[in-house]
Amino acid sequence: MVVDGGAGAPGAPGASGARGRAGARPPARPAVLPVLLGVLALLAAAAPVVHRYLVAYPDDQWQVDLEVYREAGRSLLLGRPVYEVLTESPQLLPFTYPTFSAVLAVPLALLPWGAAGWVWTGVQLSLLWLVVGLAFRPLLARAGRWAPLAQGVVAAACVWVSPVGENVRFGQVNLVLVSLCLLDLVRGADGVRAGRYRVRWPRGALVGLAVAIKLTPGVFLVHFAVTRQWRELRNAVLAAAGVTVATFLLAPEASLEFWTAALLDPERLGPNAGSSNQSIRGFLLRLYLPEAVTTLVWALAAAAAAVLGFAVARRLHRRGSPVGEVAACGVVALLVSPVSWLHHFVWGLVVLGAVLGAGRERRRVVVALVGFALLSVAWPWWGANLLAGGGVPVPLARAVQSGDLWWACLSLVALARLVDGPGGGREGRAELPLDHRK
Numbered sequence: 289m290v291v292d293g294g295a296g297a298p299g300a301p302g303a304s305g306a307r308g309r310a311g312a313r314p315p316a317r318p319a320v321l322p323v324l325l326g327v328l329a330l331l332a333a334a335a336p337v338v339h340r341y342l343v344a345y346p347d348d349q350w351q352v353d354l355e356v357y358r359e360a361g362r363s364l365l366l367g368r369p370v371y372e373v374l375t376e377s378p379q380l381l382p383f384t385y386p387t388f389s390a391v392l393a394v395p396l397a398l399l400p401w402g403a404a405g406w407v408w409t410g411v412q413l414s415l416l417w418l419v420v421g422l423a424f425r426p427l428l429a430r431a432g433r434w435a436p437l438a439q440g441v442v443a444a445a446c447v448w449v450s451p452v453g454e455n456v457r458f459g460q461v462n463l464v465l466v467s468l469c470l471l472d473l474v475r476g477a478d479g480v481r482a483g484r485y486r487v488r489w490p491r492g493a494l495v496g497l498a499v500a501i502k503l504t505p506g507v508f509l510v511h512f513a514v515t516r517q518w519r520e521l522r523n524a525v526l527a528a529a530g531v532t533v534a535t536f537l538l539a540p541e542a543s544l545e546f547w548t549a550a551l552l553d554p555e556r557l558g559p560n561a562g563s564s565n566q567s568i569r570g571f572l573l574r575l576y577l578p579e580a581v582t583t584l585v586w587a588l589a590a591a592a593a594a595v596l597g598f599a600v601a602r603r604l605h606r607r608g609s610p611v612g613e614v615a616a617c618g619v620v621a622l623l624v625s626p627v628s629w630l631h632h633f634v635w636g637l638v639v640l641g642a643v644l645g646a647g648r649e650r651r652r653v654v655v656a657l658v659g660f661a662l663l664s665v666a667w668p669w670w671g672a673n674l675l676a677g678g679g680v681p682v683p684l685a686r687a688v689q690s691g692d693l694w695w696a697c698l699s700l701v702a703l704a705r706l707v708d709g710p711g712g713g714r715e716g717r718a719e720l721p722l723d724h725r726k
Contacts, residue, residue, distance in 0.1 A: 319433050326440025327417075333444030334413055334456075341457045342405055351405040352379050354459025358404055359383065360390035361397030363542075370542040371550040384556045387543045388500045388535045389461070408459050415463040416452065416637075417443050422470045423611055423641025430646060446637055450666050454631035462634045465505055466618070468498040470638060473508075473610040476520075492520030496527025500535075503551075504632075507621045511613070514598050515605045557627045563668035566692040567628035568593060574686060593623040593697075600704045604642075612642040612707040615699070622696045633692050636663045639699045642707050652706050659699065667691025 342350070355375045360383040363370045370390050374380045383390065396404045420443040421428065431438040446452055455462055471480070476491030492512065498505040512521035536543040554560060561573035569586045577585070597620035604612035618635030622628045640663070644656035671689025674680050687694070 319436065322434045322436040326436040326438070326443075329437065329440035330413060330417060330443045330447070333447045337447055337453055337456055338409060341453075342409060345457075348376075348378055351408070351459035352381060353461075354396070354405060354408050355379070355401075356381050356383055357385075357389065357393040357459075357461065358396045358401070360385070361393030361395070364390055364394060364539055365397055369545070370539070371545045381558075382550075382556050384550065385461075385502055386500060386532065386535075387539050387546050388531050389502065390542065391535055391538065392501065405459060409456060412455060412460075412463050413447075415467045416446060418467050419463065419470060419637055420446060420641070422474050423615075423638045424644065425474075425611075425641075426646035427641075427644055445660070449634075449637065449660065449663050451631050451633040451636060451663065454629075455634055458631060460631045461502065462631055465498045465502055466614075466634055466638065468494040468501075469505055469508060469618070470611070470614050473614050490519075490523040490527075492517070492523030493527040495520070496524035496529075497531065499524065499528040500531045504621045504625055507617050507624070510594075511598060511601050511605075511617050511620075515602050517605075554626055560627055563672045563689055564630045565627050566622070566630060566633065566668065566690060566696070567625050568623055568693065569626050570628065571686075571690045571693050574689065590624040594620055597623065597700055600700050604703065604707060607707075609642065609707055611638060612703055615639040615642040615707075616703050619696050619699055619703075623693075630666070630668055630692060633663070633696070636695070636699070639703065643699075643702050645707070649706075655702050655706060659695070659702065662691070662695055665691065667695075 352375065359373055359375055360370050362368070363373050363383075370383055370387065372382075374382055396408065399407060417439065421439050424439070424442050428435045428438045428442070451462075454460070472489075472491060472494035476489065476494070479486045479488035481487075495505060495508045495512075499509065509521060509524055512518070512524065532543075550556060559565075560570060561576075562570075563574075565573070568589045569582075572582045572586050572589075575582070597616055601613050601616035601620070604616055615635070615638040618638055622632060622635060625632075636659070640656050640659055643652055643659065645652055647653055668689055668691070671685055671687075671691065674685035674688055675682065
């Protein structure tokens with residue numbers, strides 16, 4: 289990662305000349321009021337969600353996935369076997385991620401449990417702000433100096449999307465993965481301005497870090513190969529391999545256990561046929577077909593989804609739409625993964641931003657609003673209630689139960705039909721909306 293000094297910064301080309309030049313304008317400062325109002329809008333919208341899941345929620349269900357990460361970090365500190373320790377009853381959940389994730393969880397392990405939940409929720413809301421700023425950049429740019437307020441309003445609406453609420457509820461890591469991949473593809477070519485400086489990194493490296501945290505972003509490696517982005521593929525592989533090897537040197541026993549045993553045990557992820565598994569495989573498992581049939585159909589369906597999804601991502605790459613690329617690859621991950629829990633569908637925010645674009649085309653606005661409304665519905669729980677009630681035909685209840693799966697399938701159609709058009713690739717060339725100026 290490289291930090292470049294901006295114009296007028298010490299050591300920057302022309303800095304001394306700029307100071308001596310009469311009438312030279314000082315560097316522009318961020319517009320404080322729009323940023324403050326945007327943050328307040330996000331916090332006001334998030335307050336009921338945060339109160340529900342961090343104040344009023346039962347203690348035995350409080351931040352259950354964050355507890356998994358934190359216990360893995362504690363295991364490294366205490367010398368316990370990372371992949372054998374379970375969280376406290378009644379959850380009894382094992383750690384299922386690469387060991388590098390356990391290393392990153394060490395700071396959480398150093399915090400008191402109650403504080404860790406609140407800190408991590410703050411991190412998630414900050415990452416939601418970042419994701420919205422990247423994915424909805426063309427729309428936000430229309431607000432001019434008030435773009436930070438618009439960013440806060442859009443983020444406030446996104447808090448109420450079902451997958452975002454589920455991430456807050458469980459203390460999940462998905463917004464970290466989405467942020468890394470989106471920031472890499474959208475801003476990797478130019479970096480991010482931080483005050484007077486610009487932070488740069490090898491494009492693809494952040495994707496590599498995401499893969500080292502959790503394997504599902506590996507779909508971006510396939511996308512880089514399909515689109516012949518060899519430099520990005522090299523950077524991603526080197527980054528993932530580098531931190532993985534470093535982690536192996538730091539925690540060899542845990543690393544060996546993950547790659548030789550824990551990774552190969554799908555039951556560690558929980559009941560794969562449960563309602564919240566919205567992948568293709570989850571849908572097929574709930575049909576309770578013979579195991580061989582389920583495996584064959586899943587392999588064929590997942591292969592078809594991958595081919596179609598990567599084709600959409602490639603077309604969006606050729607049209608210069610990095611947000612669309614990320615959206616399509618994220619959907620591929622949701623469809624082909626053996627397990628895609630409801631909170632994984634936070635990739636849907638990127639889909640909505642890509643489809644909406646600048647908000648100037650009526651059909652794109654309508655599709656984005658409908659997609660937002662549908663993504664706000666907790667389809668798995670609605671479908672499960674219909675099955676339990678017995679008031680509707682079982683096939684219909686099963687279809688409702690897998691509503692997020694159908695949403696993902698339709699989102700690929702929307703990305704291909706609406707985003708893949710003339711001029712659809714300008715959203716990635718503007719500055720990150722954290723850099724608003726007066």
